[in-house]
Amino acid sequence: MLLALPSSAMAETGQAGANVTQFVLDNGMEVVVIPDHRAPIVTHMVWYKVGSADEPAGKSGIAHFFEHLMFKGTAKHKAGEFGARIAEIGGHENAFTSYDYTAYFQTVTPDALETMMSFEADRMRNLILTDAVIGPERDVILEERRSRVEGSPQALLEEEVQATLFQNHPYRIPIIGWMHEMEKLNRAEAVEFYDRYYAPNNAVLVVAGDVEPDTVRSMAERTYGKVARGPDLPPRIRPSEPEQNTRRSVTLTDRRVTVPSFSRSWVVPSYHRATPGEAEALDLLSEILGGGTRSRLYQALVVKAGIAAGAGAYYEGTTLDDTSFTVYGAPRGANGLEAVEKAVDAEIARIIRDGVTETELEKAKNRFVRSTIFARDDQSSMANIYGSTLATGGTVEEVQQWPDKIRAVTAAEIKAVAVKYLNPDVSVSGYLLPAQDSRPEASEIPPEMIKPETGKADEPGPIEAAPTGAGAAN
Amino acid sequence: MLLALPSSAMAETGQAGANVTQFVLDNGMEVVVIPDHRAPIVTHMVWYKVGSADEPAGKSGIAHFFEHLMFKGTAKHKAGEFGARIAEIGGHENAFTSYDYTAYFQTVTPDALETMMSFEADRMRNLILTDAVIGPERDVILEERRSRVEGSPQALLEEEVQATLFQNHPYRIPIIGWMHEMEKLNRAEAVEFYDRYYAPNNAVLVVAGDVEPDTVRSMAERTYGKVARGPDLPPRIRPSEPEQNTRRSVTLTDRRVTVPSFSRSWVVPSYHRATPGEAEALDLLSEILGGGTRSRLYQALVVKAGIAAGAGAYYEGTTLDDTSFTVYGAPRGANGLEAVEKAVDAEIARIIRDGVTETELEKAKNRFVRSTIFARDDQSSMANIYGSTLATGGTVEEVQQWPDKIRAVTAAEIKAVAVKYLNPDVSVSGYLLPAQDSRPEASEIPPEMIKPETGKADEPGPIEAAPTGAGAAN
Numbered sequence: 050m051l052l053a054l055p056s057s058a059m060a061e062t063g064q065a066g067a068n069v070t071q072f073v074l075d076n077g078m079e080v081v082v083i084p085d086h087r088a089p090i091v092t093h094m095v096w097y098k099v100g101s102a103d104e105p106a107g108k109s110g111i112a113h114f115f116e117h118l119m120f121k122g123t124a125k126h127k128a129g130e131f132g133a134r135i136a137e138i139g140g141h142e143n144a145f146t147s148y149d150y151t152a153y154f155q156t157v158t159p160d161a162l163e164t165m166m167s168f169e170a171d172r173m174r175n176l177i178l179t180d181a182v183i184g185p186e187r188d189v190i191l192e193e194r195r196s197r198v199e200g201s202p203q204a205l206l207e208e209e210v211q212a213t214l215f216q217n218h219p220y221r222i223p224i225i226g227w228m229h230e231m232e233k234l235n236r237a238e239a240v241e242f243y244d245r246y247y248a249p250n251n252a253v254l255v256v257a258g259d260v261e262p263d264t265v266r267s268m269a270e271r272t273y274g275k276v277a278r279g280p281d282l283p284p285r286i287r288p289s290e291p292e293q294n295t296r297r298s299v300t301l302t303d304r305r306v307t308v309p310s311f312s313r314s315w316v317v318p319s320y321h322r323a324t325p326g327e328a329e330a331l332d333l334l335s336e337i338l339g340g341g342t343r344s345r346l347y348q349a350l351v352v353k354a355g356i357a358a359g360a361g362a363y364y365e366g367t368t369l370d371d372t373s374f375t376v377y378g379a380p381r382g383a384n385g386l387e388a389v390e391k392a393v394d395a396e397i398a399r400i401i402r403d404g405v406t407e408t409e410l411e412k413a414k415n416r417f418v419r420s421t422i423f424a425r426d427d428q429s430s431m432a433n434i435y436g437s438t439l440a441t442g443g444t445v446e447e448v449q450q451w452p453d454k455i456r457a458v459t460a461a462e463i464k465a466v467a468v469k470y471l472n473p474d475v476s477v478s479g480y481l482l483p484a485q486d487s488r489p490e491a492s493e494i495p496p497e498m499i500k501p502e503t504g505k506a507d508e509p510g511p512i513e514a515a516p517t518g519a520g521a522a523n
Numbered sequence: 524m525l526l527a528l529p530s531s532a533m534a535e536t537g538q539a540g541a542n543v544t545q546f547v548l549d550n551g552m553e554v555v556v557i558p559d560h561r562a563p564i565v566t567h568m569v570w571y572k573v574g575s576a577d578e579p580a581g582k583s584g585i586a587h588f589f590e591h592l593m594f595k596g597t598a599k600h601k602a603g604e605f606g607a608r609i610a611e612i613g614g615h616e617n618a619f620t621s622y623d624y625t626a627y628f629q630t631v632t633p634d635a636l637e638t639m640m641s642f643e644a645d646r647m648r649n650l651i652l653t654d655a656v657i658g659p660e661r662d663v664i665l666e667e668r669r670s671r672v673e674g675s676p677q678a679l680l681e682e683e684v685q686a687t688l689f690q691n692h693p694y695r696i697p698i699i700g701w702m703h704e705m706e707k708l709n710r711a712e713a714v715e716f717y718d719r720y721y722a723p724n725n726a727v728l729v730v731a732g733d734v735e736p737d738t739v740r741s742m743a744e745r746t747y748g749k750v751a752r753g754p755d756l757p758p759r760i761r762p763s764e765p766e767q768n769t770r771r772s773v774t775l776t777d778r779r780v781t782v783p784s785f786s787r788s789w790v791v792p793s794y795h796r797a798t799p800g801e802a803e804a805l806d807l808l809s810e811i812l813g814g815g816t817r818s819r820l821y822q823a824l825v826v827k828a829g830i831a832a833g834a835g836a837y838y839e840g841t842t843l844d845d846t847s848f849t850v851y852g853a854p855r856g857a858n859g860l861e862a863v864e865k866a867v868d869a870e871i872a873r874i875i876r877d878g879v880t881e882t883e884l885e886k887a888k889n890r891f892v893r894s895t896i897f898a899r900d901d902q903s904s905m906a907n908i909y910g911s912t913l914a915t916g917g918t919v920e921e922v923q924q925w926p927d928k929i930r931a932v933t934a935a936e937i938k939a940v941a942v943k944y945l946n947p948d949v950s951v952s953g954y955l956l957p958a959q960d961s962r963p964e965a966s967e968i969p970p971e972m973i974k975p976e977t978g979k980a981d982e983p984g985p986i987e988a989a990p991t992g993a994g995a996a997n
Contacts (some may be wrong), residue, residue, distance in 0.1 A: 104578065107762035109691075154570070209769045216686035216695060217583075227691060228763035288581035291701035297685045300770045302948060476778060 050522040056461040069435065070262035071445050074269060076278045077250025077307050081435045081445065082265045087426050091258030093165045094154040094430045095173075097442040098253070099246035101226070102148045102287055102370070109227015113146040114190050114234050118243075119153065120144075121182050123175035128182075131168045140165075149285075149369040150440035156429060159259050166254075166272035173247055173276055183236045191232065194225050202303035203310075205480060210299045210479035214373060216315050236357055248279020253439045257432040275312040285442075287370055290316050297477045303485040308358070309386040310379035312479045313393070317364070317470045319372040321442055328366050329454050331374060331470070335364035337405050337463065338396065339376055339415045345400075350392050356384040360393060368439040374430065374470060386480070397471050404464030414456060422494045529882045543909065544736035548743060550752045551724025555909045555919065556733040556739045560903050561625070566730030567639045568628040569647075573720035575700070576622040576693040576761060576844070578634050581843040584700015587620040588664050588708050592717075593627060594618075595656050597649035601966040602656075605642045614639075622694055623843040624760075624914035630903060633733050640728075640746035645722055647750055650665050655839040657710045659697050665706065668699050676777035677784075677955060684773045684953035687787050688847060691762045722753020722785070727913045759916075761844055764790050771951045783860040784853035786953045787867070791838070791944045793846040795916055802840050803928050804936040805848060805944070809838035811887045811937065812870065813850055819874070820850065824866050830858040834867060843915040850943060860954070871945050878938030888930060 070082040073194035101112045122128035135142050155165045196202045208223050216219035223229075254273060257267045293316065320328040339346040339362025352355035360378035376397065378389040404412075438448050544556040576587045596602035607615050614631035629639045672678045682697050689695035699705075728747060729741045767790065794802040813820040813836025824831035834852035850871065852863040879887075910921050 107760070110760075158752070204769045209767070209771070212690035213771060214685050216683070217701060229765060230761065264983060278880075286581070288583075289703065293683070293704060294679045294775055296774045297683070297687060298772045298774075300772075301768055303772070 067328055069312060069445050069449075072262075072266060074232060074249060074274050076267070076274065076276060077248075078273050078276075079253045079439060080265065081253065081255045081261070081268055081439060082262040083255070083431050084259075084399065084434060085257055085431065086259050088428075089158055089259050090156060090428060091159045091162050091256060091260050092154060092156050092429045093169070094152055094255040094257075094432050094436050095164060095169050096150050096152045096253040096255065097246055098149075098251050098282075098285070098440050099151055099242075100147045100286075101224040102147040102174065102223060103246070103285065104219070104222070104242075105238075107230055108234065108238055108242075108265075109222045110190065110194075110231040110237060111234055112151055113225055113363070114187065114231070115142050115239060116146045116151050116153075117186050117190060118176060118178065118182065118239060119172055121186070122169050122177055124177060125171050125175060126168065131172070134164065136157065142443050146224055147437075148224060150437065152436060152440070154429065154432070160259060162256070162267045163272065166268055170276055173249065173252070173273070176243065178236055178239055180236050180245065183234075183239060187231070190225070191228070194228055194231060197223065198223070199228075202305050203299055204302075206299065206301040206479050206481050209301070210312065210314065210477060211299050211373075214316060214477040217290050220368070220370065220372075221289055245280060245282070249273055249276045250278045251282060255432045255436040256440075257428045257435075285369060290371060293475045296474050298480065299477065300480040300482060302482045302484055306481050306483040308379055309387055309483060310359075310481045311390055312375050312377040313390075313473070314373045314375040314473070314477050314479070315470050315475070316371050317374045317466075319368040319370060320366045320371050322371050326454070326458060326462055327466055329451075329458045330466040332363045332366055333410065333413055333417060333455065333458050334463050335362045335374065335398070336417045337409060338362040338400060340413075340417070343412070343416060346378070346393060346395050349396055350378060350389060351368075351381070355381065356392060357381055357389045360389065361428040361515075367437055367441065379398040386482075394473060397467070397473070400467045401471060404467075405460050406507075407460055410458070410460050410463065414458070417455065418452065424469060448489055475507055483491055530946055536691045543919050543923075546736075546740060548723060548748050550742070550748060550750060551722075552750075553746050553913060554728045554739065554743055555727065555729045555913060556734070556736040557729070557902075557909060558595050558729055558733075558735065559905065560733050561734050562902075564630060565633045565636050565730060566628060566911050567643070568622050568729040568731075568903075568906050569624045569628055569630040569643050570729065570910040571720055572725050572756075572759070572914050573625055573716075574621045574623040574624075575696060577720070577759065578693070578696070578716075579712075580711055581718075582708065583696045584664060584668075584705040584713060585633060586625055587699055588705070589660065589713060589716055589721075590618050590625050590627075590787060591660050591664060592652065592656070592713060593646055595660070596651055597645050597972040598651060599645050599649060600642065605646070606842050608638065608642070609967060611803070614987075615803050620698055622698060622910075625913065626910055626914070628903065628906070631708060636730070636734060636739075637742045637746065640742055641966050644949040645724065646747040647726070647747070649792055650717065652710055652717065653712055657713060659709055661705070664699070665702070665852070668702055668705060672699065676775055679777075680953050680955050681771065683775070684786065684788065684951060685758065685847075687771050687995075688790060689764060691764050692764045692844060693761055694842070694844065694846075719754060719756070723747055723750045723842070725753045725756060727910055727911040729903045729906045729913075731909075732744055735758045743941060764845060766851070767949045770948050772954065773951065774954040774956060776956045776958055780851055780955050783957060784833075784867055784955045785864055786849050786851040786853065786862055787864075787947070788847045788849040788951050788953070789944050789949070790845050790939075791832045791848045793842040794840045794846060794921075795843050796845050797867040800928070800932065801938055801940055803925075803932050804940040805838045806840055807884065807891060807929065807932050808874070809836045809848065811883060812836040812874060814887075817886070817890060819870050820852070820867060824852060824863060825855070828866060829855060831855055831863045834863065841911055847949060849865055860956075868947060871947070874938065874941045875945060876943075879934050881934055883934070884934050884937065891929065892926065894947070918969055927987055940997050943971050 072080050097267045099112060101109065104111050120128065122130070122133070132142060135155055135157065138157060138161050140155055142153075142155040142160065144151070144153040145147040153169065157165055199207065211223070214220040230286065288421060317331055318324070323331070336344065338344060339360065341347065341361070346362060350360040357383040360376075362374070362376045364374045365372045376393050378393050380386050381387045391437065409441060416487055432449060435445065438444070542558060546554050548554065573586060575583065578585050594606065595603065596604075608617065609629055609631065612631060612635050614629055614635060616627075616629040618625070618627040627643065631639055672682065685697070704990040727741060791805055792798070792801055797805075810818065812818060813834065815821065815835070818835065820834040820836060824834040832853045832855040834850075835849045836848070838848045839846045850867050852867050854860050854863045907918065909922060912918070
């Protein structure tokens with residue numbers, strides 16, 4: 050599964066992104082070119098500034114549904130033809146839907162770039178959306194939900210935790226959609242969605258790889274440049290959260306659960322909504338508190354006390370609107386969930402009371418930046434960083450200045466965001482519990498809780514497409 | 524404060540409502556006339572089919588805000604003139620906003636009825652909405668929220684319980700609005716709301732009292748009949764709740780709280796959404812379980828065990844969409860909240876397991892109907908029943924058939940709805956707790972929990988207007 054990279058991955062751009070070129074086509078389509086000549090490969094991505102949080106009320110899932118429909122036929126190309134061409138030349142492709150954007154990409158050799166653009170520009174406007182196309186694909190997304198959500202107690206819990214955390218903002222609604230609304234999605238709604246959001250002036254083209262900006266510009270003008278502007282869309286202003294006054298909990302008890310686990314979340318600002326420095330401080334706070342095996346939570350609960358099988362924290366800073374900060378833990382062996390929860394709370398209380406040390410902060414900054422080495426070396430990661438930033442109202446400059454801003458965060462700022470945001474009396478906790486007759490075995494660990502290395506357990510990530518057209522690569 | 528009557532009050536119509544006359548004006552305004560010649564008094568109500576659940580996303584509070592604005596001036600009548608006229612003739616007036624409707628009424632002598640209609644028809648379309656009118660009135664609703672919600676831990680808790688119970692439907696949003704959204708309500712939005720919803724074809728006129736239908740029809744044609752139709756509005760289809768899989772809780776700890784209390788709620792169908800008989804069964808279930816001092820909860824917890832200061836249940840069946848069923852309790856003296864909660868759960872479990880007896884059901888039906896004697900004798904209650912029913916898609920026939928439908932409910936049907944809806948693993952609990960340094964005194968009882976006679980503790984009722992125009996009666 051392809052996940053959009055966390056903001057920490059943006060660290061790479063201090064190095065590789067220095068010579069990024071940016072321009073706008075006459076029809077309003079933004080273009081970003083990131084030269085990378087290490088290999089004869091090019092990553093071609095189109096990002097639409099529409100995600101699940103932009104869906105009309107009661108039509109949840111339509112953004113993701115539309116991502117599927119983009120793999121259907123146009124007047125010019127039958128369904129599957131695009132994918133078959135990519136497979137033929139040894140490339141690969143995929144797509145994903147998030148709260149704030151929907152993106153499509155292919156990785157191919159540079160000589161195939163214009164062909165990709167041509168196909169992509171074609172399906173931007175020329176899809177044939179008949180009931181015969183809509184019906185079977187709706188069955189596919191329903192089956193996808195059954196398998197990914199209904200089939201997973203953890204996923205079911207996360208959905209309701211998210212809807213309990215966000216009570217006014219559309220991030221409360223799952224990206225894949227609520228089942229009862231997905232079942233009713235129809236052709237008229239799909240066409241309306243397409244006509245409103247799929248247009249060059251609502252899209253960002255990102256090309257990274259072994260090409261020159263001028264070449265990309267000419268190709269883009271010959272392909273995307275021919276597509277007419279769409280409607281001018283209003284600013285993406287969504288309802289925001291009211292002040293929270295309560296401590297909330299959401300508990301799922303299920304026979305399929307073998308070991309209990311818990312999470313505790315808070316609504317916090319994203320990079321796009323934060324006052325200067327706060328998002329960077331939240332990123333480093335999550336790293337120090339729960340980012341991987343060197344973090345306080347992992348060291349205290351897993352290594353020293355040995356009471357937890359896993360514990361960590363994550364902050365999803367790359368959303369357009371206010372987002373969440375989460376801590377989590379799962380007991381090891383016979384240790385109770387309550388002991389783990391108390392120990393997690395104690396670590397948070399310690400940071401709120403004493404802050405973090407300079408040495409600790411320095412190490413975290415280094416670790417934080419080092420952890421992005423993989424991303425830095427990866428062409429599609431670079432394309433992802435620029436695409437997701439531009440698709441959520443950010444700029445190339447913000448991407449480039451990000452490493453310096455991370456380096457500028459002080460220990461006092463870390464303590465300040467912990468004090469300001471991690472208030473246990475105003476939080477939302479999720480509890481995943483085994484049913485009475487399936488008490489945990491001493492050695493069992495739920496697979497979804499064992500990801501201490503990444504510090505990312507279960508945050509809602511974008512949904513990858515499962516294109517059903519013949520020849521579509523996965 | 525004026526509350527729309529619970530559905531139980533509908534019992535009265537079996538007697539008094541037999542000769543109700545109903546017709547529609549040429550411009551689409553529905554009219555209901557309920558003759559009542561016991562006294563030379565007439566109740567004049569206009570119900571608009573718009574409430575807080577119809578508000579645009581992010582504009583919460585605008586329905587209630589508009590109710591306030593209706594007391595401002597028109598080209599023909601200065602602000603306060605309408606109210607002054609009513610006061611002069613010894614009448615009274617008020618207004619209220621609910622999730623599903625907004626209503627305005629006056630009670631006057633029959634000779635003043637046409638004047639009332641004339642004023643009411645005038646403000647239906649001719650309000651002067653300048654910034655000078657909007658600004659100060661917005662301050663009034665903000666102050667109203669501060670006093671009613673921010674000033675009450677119970678109200679703050681209820682808001683977040685409601686938003687945790689309804690995660691997709693707009694009933695999750697408070698009728699009065701979220702503070703941060705109310706602060707931004709402006710003239711353009713008010714005008715748009717007015718033009719969309721305030722029109723004869725979106726209104727129901729109810730006249731109850733010492734008048735004849737033909738007289739009302741002539742008067743209505745001369746006043747409301749002159750108002751042009753508004754836009755044709757689409758059906759009121761709102762997002763509905765996804766399947767709930769979790770047990771949720773919302774806890775507010777506050778220094779102002781002296782005795783803890785709790786509630787437990789479930790999403791259940793309203794009369795308008797239920798399959799035949801289910802809503803009636805839910806009404807009787809709430810009566811048997813927790814409607815007043817003869818109910819199981821009151822008898823078991825308050826009278827026999829003596830552990831609770833109050834305990835009860837209520838079902839708010841009159842909404843347009845799915846609604847809630849709630850049980851609640853508060854400890855007496857040194858008894859813990861946990862003991863009260865367990866005892867409430869035990870009573871629910873007992874009904875789920877054993878159902879109710881025939882004798883008990885018969886008594887409840889009688890009690891249920893008897894409890895509406897006050898309503899039956901009250902002219903404005905009759906007007907309320909017809910108005911709220913018609914404003915939420917119901918019919919005069921439904922009102923008239925209701926007592927027979929209540930009488931037809933069987934004990935098996937009561938047990939069936941308890942089994943189907945009152946599942947503790949899929950519920951939302953609210954806990955109101957004293958802060959650590961304000962533990963309850965043995966004799967203190969929170970005033971909001973002492974209403975066992977009505978069986979109604981804290982359900983969200985419509986918000987009454989606090990008109991600020993000079994001379995507006997309260």
